[in-house]
Amino acid sequence: MLLSLTKTNYLLRETLLGLRRGGWMNWAAISTVAVLLFLFGISLQSSWQLEGLLNRFGSQLEVSVYLDTGIQARELKPLVERFPDVSEVSVVSKEEAWANLVSDLGLSEISGATHQLEGNPLVDELKVKAKSSQVVPGLAEKLAKLSGVDEVQYVDEAVQRVAELNRGIRWVSFVIVMVLTLTAIAVITTTIRLIVLARRREIEVMQLVGATTSWIYLPFLLQGVVFGLAGAAIAWILLLSLQQFFRHLLAQQPEFVQLLTSGLQLSLLRTILLAGILLGFGSLVGVMGSLFAVRKITLKS
């Protein structure tokens, strides 16, 4: 207990001292990490937001199956329900559909309209909901082959495009994040190495008086973690302000645009999760950078 108190005391003091010695180099390290995590945060956020949008297209996981004239939807329903990729099937009889259509068109009298067209022109329809957007095309193909099915429709392209966009963004951001991670690690390594060099007399004396290697280098590792955490905090604040800015911008848009983009808002849970991920990623980058810095020097001695 006492030893751990001594340790904390020592580690904090030495870490702070190191940071003071670092001077403006600290800012080089912290701002690199902040830029990395900001871009990482944006890509993560947009990926989440697009997922949210895709979920709003939930109705477009739906395949509309139009049956041949005279075929009853109720008869076909049990068969379709047995397809493995189907999560839900609902029946829209031609009567219901006709009634909806007539009311949508604003016609007051349904029988008059029916009479004019010499009977209900529509057919029975099955609304089939797929389990995921990937299986929609395959499912539609299988449904089209069923006897009694006239035509199959699904909103393939929109879903596909958004999914593709999401994949594209993920790849681009993965590459950018990788490059920036390496940059941040390099900057932290350089910063910590400069601090180690500035304190090499102290380190030499410490080695000569029997300080253990971990005792000597733990403060430098902690310094790396501080860089990571500070960068993460800055990135998180930037991301939150960016969100706030967009929210204000959207508030002035027509209701229609607001409705479309409501899927873009992050939930509270996601906002906290984002902070957690940024802090974790930041300290990981910090530890890696400082490990590289002290490893080189430990190898020398």
Next chain:
Amino acid sequence: MSQSSVKPPAHAPNPEVPPVSEADDAIVALRDVTKTYVSGSKALIDLNLEIKRGDFLFITGPSGSGKSTLLKLLYGEERATAGRVLVDGFNVCELRGDRLSELRRRIGIVFQDYKLIPRRTVAENIAFVLWAQGFDRKEIERRLPPALKMVGLPHKANSFPEELSGGEQQRVSIARAIVNTPPILLADEPTGNLDADNSWQVIKILRKLNAIGITVIVTTHDEALIRQSNHSVVQLCNGRLYSPKRYNQPKAN
């Protein structure tokens, strides 16, 4: 060179015939130690030396004779090419990592260039050793005043090294070396940069430490100092150890 007055005191070991037995009271023992540097130059050749607990030993010899190398072998900064180096029960040649740190905590080292940390005060420089070894604040505060008093610098506790004279700086480095009460004190040319008065003051402090039971090993090329202090002496010349009897006529081979 005339060192006729050098006489090993009665209690000192006789380096002439180094005992080969692993006597319990030997705190330092070198057995057939040879050190060859990577460049091929031989720093030490077939060295045998035994130092008993509580001894005060001078190692003398011209510069480049291997004095510093010998001390470095003792605290593990250099490793013997052949032979065994035993210090306070540790086989130094085999020590790595934290075991080496453990050995170094049992050895105080005083350097010719003091190795004080410029941006820390005298008190901080001394406390630094204790921090480095994981002592807690209370213990550090308890140990600081006696260490400063031992070297006669309690009033300089808050000065910075550059505000002190060379002699004072060396005394700080002695305080730093003994603040964790190690059983062995190594001093590598502690008086190399000091005038006669300061040198003598340093030797007096080292003798005081020896009197309380610390084994003291000092390298120096200051013959006058050796004469004055009347302790046992061994001489290194071209990497070989000479006993005091032959001390007056070192034979370079």
